[in-house]
Amino acid sequence: MKVAVIGAGVVGLASAAALLDQGHDVVCLDRLGPMAERSTGVSRIFRLAHGSAALVDLAREAGAGWARWSEAAGRPLIRDVGCLVSGAIALEWMACMGKAGAPYEVVGPDWPELGLPVRKAPGVLLHDVAGGAIETVSAGNYLVGRLGRSLRDAVVYALEERGSGARVHTSDGLFDADAVLIAAGAGTSPLAAQVGIYTPTVLEHHVRFTFATSRGGPLRSWIDETPGVLSTYQHMAGPGRWTVGGLPDAASVAWEVGRDEAVRASREAVVDYVREHLDGVEPTVLDELYCTTMAELGDGFHLRRNGPFTAVYGDNLFKFAPLLGDLLATAVTAGTDDAVDYM
Ligand SMILES: Cc1cc2nc3c(=O)[nH]c(=O)nc-3n(C[C@H](O)[C@H](O)[C@H](O)COP(=O)(O)OP(=O)(O)OC[C@H]3O[C@@H](n4cnc5c(N)ncnc54)[C@H](O)[C@@H]3O)c2cc1C
Structure with a gap:
């Protein structure tokens, strides 16, 4: 499948990397370059502790993902200080x-x-x-390395449904894709609204x-x-x-x-x-x-889908990144319910 991922924060990068692993043709577009908005900075907290058993389970899956990424990166991406x-x-x-x-x-x-x-x-x-601190710069570098030429600097201006797929209007021209993942952080809501997906504003x-x-x-x-x-x-x-x-x-x-x-x-x-x-x-x-x-989101994350478009939103997403990448890659290519909340 041809997939456009909008956003090269940790969520977009993780998803694009998982899509590439599945053999899809991927372009990941970002207006500022990778890890420049909510994913910027040198560290984040990783923790299993959450306010629901479901989120603890998801964080545990994410922790296994961080261990895999650390091994592939050749260095620990989480400092296991608790x-x-x-x-x-x-x-x-x-x-x-x-x-x-x-x-x-x-x-x-x-x-x-x-x-x-x-x-x-x-x-x-x-x-x-099992908690600690995430080495975010190393994590970003590792993911950027996995994406290689799939990563492009471009502003996405507009999205439109075309036949069974989608057209993405960008500062770098038009991209036609079978599916689009909107993982644009603060930019998600205005893009998603263009294709009938409503996320908190x-x-x-x-x-x-x-x-x-x-x-x-x-x-x-x-x-x-x-x-x-x-x-x-x-x-x-x-x-x-x-x-x-x-x-x-x-x-x-x-x-x-x-x-x-x-x-x-x-x-x-x-x-x-x-x-x-x-x-x-x-x-x-x-x-x-x-x-x-x-405002008022807290932990957890949310997927919304309409036709070829899937949007993701949430706060405190860094710790879940490896899990989110796998979940979103599957949701985008194999389909998901129109609204799934992980809370
Ligand atoms: C100070 C701070 C502390 C935090 N602490 C923690 C913590 O301890 N633990 C934790 O797990 N999380 C923490 N978080 C939250 C976590 O960092 C974010 O949830 C996560 O990085 C979000 O990643 P993202 O990929 O969704 O968004 P972003 O990193 O914002 O990525 C979205 C990307 O989309 C691009 N984009 C937007 N609109 C467009 C467009 N129209 N065209 C092209 N590109 C576009 C942007 O340039 C951006 O690079 C913290 C965040 C901050 C800022």
């Missing part, structure tokens, strides 16, 4: 891991191997032993900040939703660098607030948090990573 979860979600996520039969430990603040740069650790923590601002840390030894990835404290996710973003994403209240990162004001408010909240709660982390921002997210 992932800690604390606060309001810890007990709920523990129950989901138990139901899915996934490995985890319950640890306390005095655990000698805690590996968090904190002044005072939360009382109870879920240790997701309400965006929010999100930004994470990187700080210098003097803490030696491997630090674990961490998601903390302790009541009364800024909700955060945190992990190592390279040697001596600790990154903190704050999840402030929805009003301060709403789309209407504007990027500058949302970044300012997030920076203020995160720097205050670092100063007050972290130990061995210098509260001066070294780097910030901005992206749009979709």
